[in-house]
Amino acid sequence: MAAAAARVVALACVLSLVLSAQAEAPYRFFDWEVTYGDINPLGGVPQQGILINGQFPGPEVDCQTNDNLVINVRNRLPEPFLLSWNGIQQRKNSWQDGVSGTNCPIPPGQNYTYHMQAKDQIGSFFYFPSLAFHKAAGGFGAIRINSRPRIPVPFPPPADEFTVLIGDWYNTTHKALQAMLDDGKLLPSPDAILINGKGPGRANFTVEQGKTYRLRISNVGLRSTLNFMIQDHNVTLVEVEGTHTVQNTYTSLDVHAGQSLSVLFTADRPARSYHIAVSSRFTNQTLNSTAVLRYAGSTGPVSGPLRAGNQSDVDFSLNQARSIRTNLTASGPRPNPQGSYHYGSINVSRTIRLANSAGQVGGKPRYGVNGVSYVDADTPLKLADYYNISGVFRMDGIPDAPAATHSGTQNGTGADAALKNQTAVMDSDHRSFVEVVFENSEDSVQSWHLDGYSVFVVGMDKGAWSEESRKGYNLVDAVTRCTVEGVSKRVDGDLHRAGQRGDVEREVGGLGAQVPGPAVLPPGVHADALRPRRAPRADQRDPLRPRYQQEPPAILSVVSSRWQGKIQLYQSIVWCASRTVEDLVWLVTG
Numbered sequence: 001m002a003a004a005a006a007r008v009v010a011l012a013c014v015l016s017l018v019l020s021a022q023a024e025a026p027y028r029f030f031d032w033e034v035t036y037g038d039i040n041p042l043g044g045v046p047q048q049g050i051l052i053n054g055q056f057p058g059p060e061v062d063c064q065t066n067d068n069l070v071i072n073v074r075n076r077l078p079e080p081f082l083l084s085w086n087g088i089q090q091r092k093n094s095w096q097d098g099v100s101g102t103n104c105p106i107p108p109g110q111n112y113t114y115h116m117q118a119k120d121q122i123g124s125f126f127y128f129p130s131l132a133f134h135k136a137a138g139g140f141g142a143i144r145i146n147s148r149p150r151i152p153v154p155f156p157p158p159a160d161e162f163t164v165l166i167g168d169w170y171n172t173t174h175k176a177l178q179a180m181l182d183d184g185k186l187l188p189s190p191d192a193i194l195i196n197g198k199g200p201g202r203a204n205f206t207v208e209q210g211k212t213y214r215l216r217i218s219n220v221g222l223r224s225t226l227n228f229m230i231q232d233h234n235v236t237l238v239e240v241e242g243t244h245t246v247q248n249t250y251t252s253l254d255v256h257a258g259q260s261l262s263v264l265f266t267a268d269r270p271a272r273s274y275h276i277a278v279s280s281r282f283t284n285q286t287l288n289s290t291a292v293l294r295y296a297g298s299t300g301p302v303s304g305p306l307r308a309g310n311q312s313d314v315d316f317s318l319n320q321a322r323s324i325r326t327n328l329t330a331s332g333p334r335p336n337p338q339g340s341y342h343y344g345s346i347n348v349s350r351t352i353r354l355a356n357s358a359g360q361v362g363g364k365p366r367y368g369v370n371g372v373s374y375v376d377a378d379t380p381l382k383l384a385d386y387y388n389i390s391g392v393f394r395m396d397g398i399p400d401a402p403a404a405t406h407s408g409t410q411n412g413t414g415a416d417a418a419l420k421n422q423t424a425v426m427d428s429d430h431r432s433f434v435e436v437v438f439e440n441s442e443d444s445v446q447s448w449h450l451d452g453y454s455v456f457v458v459g460m461d462k463g464a465w466s467e468e469s470r471k472g473y474n475l476v477d478a479v480t481r482c483t484v485e486g487v488s489k490r491v492d493g494d495l496h497r498a499g500q501r502g503d504v505e506r507e508v509g510g511l512g513a514q515v516p517g518p519a520v521l522p523p524g525v526h527a528d529a530l531r532p533r534r535a536p537r538a539d540q541r542d543p544l545r546p547r548y549q550q551e552p553p554a555i556l557s558v559v560s561s562r563w564q565g566k567i568q569l570y571q572s573i574v575w576c577a578s579r580t581v582e583d584l585v586w587l588v589t590g
């Protein structure tokens, strides 16, 4: 009870702070046009990319804690389109998150205006298209949430900040890739790694000797874990997905698909040019890419050997992940210390173990989670729930723990075990605390992303998870993340598991694997038992939300499946309120 009481106090503080801040929180307006256009990141044959306002990558969203973001997205592609905001905590706003299958896409030729608030957040994130494998063609860009001026940041202001979007890249069209997955084939090795949309050796950054810079790095790629390093320079980690970290120094850092972090480095070496090297890890074929770090005023080409990272060292990766910790005394988005919320004393009421496995559905290879291969519903789940449309999704289709045949703890990996295909949703109690254990017995690194929310990543290890594993949890200064990795078993012949403890008190978004495989990905978790929330305050109401104003919907805190899956009721209503359910189905499938 003590912790529960403390939690209430903490929440009350947050609320008053947010309330007082909200009156003055500025609005930032963006007007984006999404088109196809030629891009040529590798310098070979131009390929079709997705541009936002003519740019690849798309424009940056640069804002400050509590800013209101109003982003009008005009879809000029000949097909439906949707953008998702990786890491933005859509508090009581989950219908703005923009993910596949769960809300209405923006139809071709039409527009939709996202309304979000970077409420009580700082940090480095990114946005990307969530439908139809569009991400493989572009449409992504950086999101930067700066601290408010009066909130102390635990390091001196850097001379400048650079966005570094790294990601694997295919020179095949996204449609060809999507067709492969639909056919049940694995994706081939990527063709290259891009840095800010440019192929090897094509991006450059200029610094002045003696100054310190911040790099905000996000892995915007489809699947590859990427290792980042700067030749002859170490980097200091300062922020991970909105948490100020203990400032450890690293020679190189692993950034898994969907993850973001910030580092500082000082240009304190002899004035010349250096390689920024990004290489894939835990893949059959190592891909390398470089950008140029040029000291202003220096001449001459970049030179010298690149340090070779060990591409298959799981222990290196694990130890590095475990070394990332919260600086408990530093401020986060608020002036009080990040360590003032004692997540370690939470009594967890439920443990959910999610294990992925491969199997067959209708004769095609599919992945499943706890034996269920998720099927996208024609009707958005939140909408189905709001209008009480039965038969769209199935509650309790997914067990809290995998059957032994799917868990990978048996001999073999459970690869041949049968999968059910369902639009499955898990339910959960409002304001309950759950522990989620991700088990990866597949051959590839899996990234799991929790949409619109983040969790404390309390543990990570090889081998089987058991209740004993809890003794190894970090219950003091773990970081909260929205995306967590599970290294594959292939590289060390063992299973890798990540234990997580998170609180699902706020509405939860979609939980899904970030790395695409043949169809499917994981199940829905329905984290709020249909309880209507309070009506929004007057200042939260705006003309785009007429319905919400009159009749607050039961926000479902749901988690759907597909990577990045998330259920958004409200957006659906904006699009579809005046339409019949048949229209709706058309909108979604069309």
Ligand SMILES: *[C@@H]1O[C@H](CO)[C@@H](O)[C@H](O)[C@H]1NC(C)=O
Binding pocket: 001, 002, 003, 004, 345, 346, 347
């Ligand atoms: C957790 O549960 C234990 C045993 O039921 C109880 O003694 C303790 O007070 C609880 N802690 C919190 C923070 O509720």
Ligand SMILES: *[C@@H]1O[C@H](CO)[C@@H](O)[C@H](O)[C@H]1NC(C)=O
Binding pocket: 072, 111, 112, 113
């Ligand atoms: C579409 O864009 C226009 C301005 O170009 C704007 O007035 C309108 O509200 C937008 N519609 C939606 C649904 O966002």
Ligand SMILES: *[C@@H]1O[C@H](CO)[C@@H](O)[C@H](O)[C@H]1NC(C)=O
Binding pocket: 153, 154, 155, 245, 246, 247, 248, 327, 328, 329, 330, 331
């Ligand atoms: C943590 O943050 C505090 C407050 O800003 C700072 O003084 C301290 O150096 C930081 N500690 C580490 C280990 O990064």
Ligand SMILES: *[C@@H]1O[C@H](CO)[C@@H](O)[C@H](O)[C@H]1NC(C)=O
Binding pocket: 042, 044, 045, 171, 190, 191, 192
């Ligand atoms: C695509 O990438 C492959 C390497 O994987 C390369 O051989 C091929 O030339 C590239 N094609 C184009 C059009 O750039």
Ligand SMILES: *[C@@H]1O[C@H](CO)[C@@H](O)[C@H](O)[C@H]1NC(C)=O
Binding pocket: 202, 203, 204, 205
């Ligand atoms: C560095 O990149 C900029 C664009 O970001 C480009 O205009 C410039 O030509 C590049 N410089 C070199 C030396 O490659």
Ligand SMILES: *[C@@H]1O[C@H](CO)[C@@H](O)[C@H](O)[C@H]1NC(C)=O
Binding pocket: 232, 233, 234, 249, 250, 251
């Ligand atoms: C980077 O860190 C390593 C290990 O701490 C150290 O050996 C090396 O000298 C450092 N390099 C630079 C350029 O500071």
Ligand SMILES: *[C@@H]1O[C@H](CO)[C@@H](O)[C@H](O)[C@H]1NC(C)=O
Binding pocket: 186, 187, 188, 189, 284
């Ligand atoms: C990687 O190599 C293994 C063993 O050679 C093979 O089974 C697997 O299919 C390969 N994966 C990819 C993505 O090529």
Ligand SMILES: *[C@@H]1O[C@H](CO)[C@@H](O)[C@H](O)[C@H]1NC(C)=O
Binding pocket: 279, 286, 287, 288, 306, 307, 308, 309
């Ligand atoms: C990538 O770099 C590593 C380490 O320097 C090297 O071993 C590997 O051969 C390189 N791979 C390619 C494809 O260039």
Ligand SMILES: *[C@@H]1O[C@H](CO)[C@@H](O)[C@H](O)[C@H]1NC(C)=O
Binding pocket: 310, 311, 312, 313, 314, 315
């Ligand atoms: C890479 O790491 C693996 C696993 O730790 C180890 O077995 C191997 O010897 C390392 N290779 C090199 C070149 O250091």
Ligand SMILES: *[C@@H]1O[C@H](CO)[C@@H](O)[C@H](O)[C@H]1NC(C)=O
Binding pocket: 361, 362, 363, 375, 421, 422, 423
């Ligand atoms: C499950 O797969 C079977 C076989 O392909 C198919 O007939 C059935 O319609 C699928 N069910 C769902 C809910 O998609």
Ligand SMILES: *[C@@H]1O[C@H](CO)[C@@H](O)[C@H](O)[C@H]1NC(C)=O
Binding pocket: 388, 390
């Ligand atoms: C929703 O539909 C079910 C039957 O499908 C019914 O039992 C239930 O009462 C309905 N709930 C509401 C709020 O209309």
Ligand SMILES: *[C@@H]1O[C@H](CO)[C@@H](O)[C@H](O)[C@H]1NC(C)=O
Binding pocket: 409, 410, 411
């Ligand atoms: C795993 O295989 C070993 C040896 O083949 C066997 O003794 C054991 O019973 C198997 N375990 C399970 C859980 O199937």
